Amino acid sequence: MRKIAPLRINNIDELQKSNETLKRYIREKVNQLLSMMGTRPLDPAELDDSTLLDIDPIGIIADAFGQVLEHLEETNRKLINTKDQLQAVFETAGVCISIVDPDLRIISCNEKQRELLVSDLNEKEFVGRYCYEVYCGNDSPALYCPAIETIETGKPVFIREIKKKGRYFQIVTSPLKNRDGTLKGVVEVSIDVTEKKRAEEGMRQAEKLSAIGLLGAGVAHEINTPLGNILGYAKMLLKEQDLSDHHKEKLQVIVEQAKKGSEIIRGLLNFSRQSKPSLATISMNDMVNKVLLELSTQIERQGITTRKNLRPIPLVEADPLQIEQVLSNLVLNALHALARTPEGTIIVETQRTGAFVETRIVDNGPGISDTLLPLIFDPFFTTKPVGEGVGLGLSICSGIIRDHGGTIQAESDPRGKTVFSFLLPVRSP
Amino acid sequence: METIAIDIRGQICPACLLITLREINTHKTVLRDGKARLVIKTDHRDATRTIPSTVCAMGYDINVTGRKGYYEITIGYRK
Ligand SMILES: Nc1ncnc2c1ncn2[C@@H]1O[C@H](COP(=O)(O)OP(=O)(O)OP(=O)(O)O)[C@@H](O)[C@H]1O
Numbered sequence A: 001m002r003k004i005a006p007l008r009i010n011n012i013d014e015l016q017k018s019n020e021t022l023k024r025y026i027r028e029k030v031n032q033l034l035s036m037m038g039t040r041p042l043d044p045a046e047l048d049d050s051t052l053l054d055i056d057p058i059g060i061i062a063d064a065f066g067q068v069l070e071h072l073e074e075t076n077r078k079l080i081n082t083k084d085q086l087q088a089v090f091e092t093a094g095v096c097i098s099i100v101d102p103d104l105r106i107i108s109c110n111e112k113q114r115e116l117l118v119s120d121l122n123e124k125e126f127v128g129r130y131c132y133e134v135y136c137g138n139d140s141p142a143l144y145c146p147a148i149e150t151i152e153t154g155k156p157v158f159i160r161e162i163k164k165k166g167r168y169f170q171i172v173t174s175p176l177k178n179r180d181g182t183l184k185g186v187v188e189v190s191i192d193v194t195e196k197k198r199a200e201e202g203m204r205q206a207e208k209l210s211a212i213g214l215l216g217a218g219v220a221h222e223i224n225t226p227l228g229n230i231l232g233y234a235k236m237l238l239k240e241q242d243l244s245d246h247h248k249e250k251l252q253v254i255v256e257q258a259k260k261g262s263e264i265i266r267g268l269l270n271f272s273r274q275s276k277p278s279l280a281t282i283s284m285n286d287m288v289n290k291v292l293l294e295l296s297t298q299i300e301r302q303g304i305t306t307r308k309n310l311r312p313i314p315l316v317e318a319d320p321l322q323i324e325q326v327l328s329n330l331v332l333n334a335l336h337a338l339a340r341t342p343e344g345t346i347i348v349e350t351q352r353t354g355a356f357v358e359t360r361i362v363d364n365g366p367g368i369s370d371t372l373l374p375l376i377f378d379p380f381f382t383t384k385p386v387g388e389g390v391g392l393g394l395s396i397c398s399g400i401i402r403d404h405g406g407t408i409q410a411e412s413d414p415r416g417k418t419v420f421s422f423l424l425p426v427r428s429p
Numbered sequence B: 001m002e003t004i005a006i007d008i009r010g011q012i013c014p015a016c017l018l019i020t021l022r023e024i025n026t027h028k029t030v031l032r033d034g035k036a037r038l039v040i041k042t043d044h045r046d047a048t049r050t051i052p053s054t055v056c057a058m059g060y061d062i063n064v065t066g067r068k069g070y071y072e073i074t075i076g077y078r079k
């Protein structure tokens, strides 16, 4: 350490001079500290040297700074506390929350958002990437993107329903502003409404089905009798000897049309059957094998390839006839859809999904457009020409599956892939 | 709550600020515990600006009231 040379004073003059230097130094430092506190320098006329030393300004200011520091520390501690609490709320919220910058790059997001909308990327990999790439799986933002609207207008935007990665969300976007009012980013809060929507759709479907079922049963019964009479008398007439070919042809048409009519009636009666399923313990893998075997002639005739992907699955408790009907309806629909598809393929898969056994029927046919997809389970909805389809197949399927405590759904990529899948509860032990 | 009154009328800034700070330092414990507050009377207008900005940074709450011919600055600890 460097030694400071002791101050050696030789005469009064020198003493006074050094005194002056020290007082000037103190005044300067006091003024410097005062200007840090935003006030003006001391006026020597106001405060003479002896009062200055009496007051001890440097001591006062040092103590005051001590309190400023103490206060800062406390404020810091409170801030960290608040931040931790907010972080916990942010992370554990049951809704998806994400913050993006005005260029739509991800700043951060919470656990729920990661779970539902970020697929297998870790934090380092998605922060800084475009939200539409990571969350929506698109190369560019959607036309109706609420975040963009918020960036443009600076106002919150609410979207009732938007589909992302196969799920439905309600979204609110709100602007996140800097202290000067400029836009720092957008906070996007999304609520997953997929289950709610499915439940609502199921209800709607169930209501429609029961109304039509009641009506159908009544009407079908009333029409069946006269229709039977028409068919019977037409067949009797056909047996008469002295009919011209011309008349025979026309009678033939009456017979065919009456038959088609009764087929429709049979469908209706089947559809409105009130009977509860008669349950047995069955293996879905066995059911799939059985149905594909029954339909094998038709499958071969159409030149369709079938693949089975049957995994080890638990047994289910179900009505074998009804489940067979569901499977064959779905496979027949797929066969019909593949009528004009070269290299048509049907894959039937089974797997365990939670407390359910899931069966999936996948075809590479033309698919179902987004506008038609919500309608296909409706009774009498068909795209087939009159006489070829009644449009009851899928509504019968959905009725049967619901009676079994399961669910059925369809997904389709109109570029050529359709998946029908249904869940049946695993037999309770 | 106890009120510690200080009259610095006639003093001008920065002496006002220094005196106020000295009083706050002296009574720091009771002020921070919320047991007392400081009421300062000053007739120097500048002091109503310099005192609040410094004292706020120390964590105190300030209230300035204009009276007849002087200002009253009340200082208490912000909980
Ligand atoms: N695998 C599929 N690929 C494409 N479209 C399909 C498929 N399955 C069903 N559809 C569409 O759904 C509609 C309704 O099917 P649904 O089985 O209810 O009636 P349908 O097959 O037309 O008549 P049917 O009562 O004879 O079964 C079909 O007309 C068709 O447009």
Ligand SMILES: [Mg+2]
Pocket: A329, A332, A333, A389, A392, A393, A394
């Ligand atoms: Mg069908």
